[in-house]
Amino acid sequence: MNIITHLTEIKSIRRIRLSLAVALVSAAMLPVSMSAQSLAESGFIRNSDYKENIEKAVQGYPESQRIVAECYLAGTGVRKDVNEAWKWLVKAAGNGDIESQYIIGTLYRDGNGVRQNYEESAYWFRKAGKNGHHKAQVEIARQFAEGQGVQQDYRIAAENYWRAAEGGEPEGAYYYAKLVSEGRAGMKDLPKALKYYKKAAAAGFGDAREKVRELEAQGVKEPVVRKFVPKKKNTTHGKTSKSRTSKSRKKRR
Numbered sequence: 001m002n003i004i005t006h007l008t009e010i011k012s013i014r015r016i017r018l019s020l021a022v023a024l025v026s027a028a029m030l031p032v033s034m035s036a037q038s039l040a041e042s043g044f045i046r047n048s049d050y051k052e053n054i055e056k057a058v059q060g061y062p063e064s065q066r067i068v069a070e071c072y073l074a075g076t077g078v079r080k081d082v083n084e085a086w087k088w089l090v091k092a093a094g095n096g097d098i099e100s101q102y103i104i105g106t107l108y109r110d111g112n113g114v115r116q117n118y119e120e121s122a123y124w125f126r127k128a129g130k131n132g133h134h135k136a137q138v139e140i141a142r143q144f145a146e147g148q149g150v151q152q153d154y155r156i157a158a159e160n161y162w163r164a165a166e167g168g169e170p171e172g173a174y175y176y177a178k179l180v181s182e183g184r185a186g187m188k189d190l191p192k193a194l195k196y197y198k199k200a201a202a203a204g205f206g207d208a209r210e211k212v213r214e215l216e217a218q219g220v221k222e223p224v225v226r227k228f229v230p231k232k233k234n235t236t237h238g239k240t241s242k243s244r245t246s247k248s249r250k251k252r253r
Helices: 003-029 035-044 051-059 062-074 082-094 097-111 118-128 134-146 154-166 170-184 190-202 209-217 235-252
Strands: none
Touching: 051 062, 062 082, 062 097, 082 097, 097 118, 097 134, 118 134, 134 154, 134 170, 154 170, 170 190, 170 209, 190 209
8 A cells, every 4th residue: 555545535524524423412412303204104114124234234334324323313223312313324435335325415405414524525415426426426527516514616616417317317417408409618519419309308307308308409409429430451452462473472383
């Protein structure tokens, strides 16, 4: 392990410990309004989940740690305890559970069980987004577009919306199309905007279908993607040259 990697890991561990400390202090002072409650009501969290996962959570399995955290948040299968929920959630996130990283971001964004903090939400959304969480990519893109907790940067916003769109997230496709149609992240590109509005429209997102109709009415067409077709080898030429060589050899003889 080189010194840069080592220092990066130390910084990440300190950030996780700080998040846990801040969350525990805030959780003791704020009322609970957790998204995990709706998960429990929807049947995504079962009463048996806590017993089935607590042992694995103690052993360090990140997915089990997240499930235990959600059980504590919702009070499903165990007494509701925000402090315990945060403890397990941050452990899971620190162990690489992408969904936990995203959940922490949403809790900081909404001020649920912790004081609202856009800088912290940006940190966790960006972390989850880099690990491939498409909803987190949408959220960090939004924060960069609006300058919430970060310096406003439409290029970074567009990049993350695009990543989310390519991952199948219709909201990412819609807002990426919006940025490129307005030229916020560089040159205005209506054909590209049409392409991504169509992606959003296919999922029925917002007024994407209306945006598609508007652009098509202006005569805008999707960019043409030219496929690379490798040239076929001229086998006839090869055979001819071989036959000529053999004839010349016979004449010399």
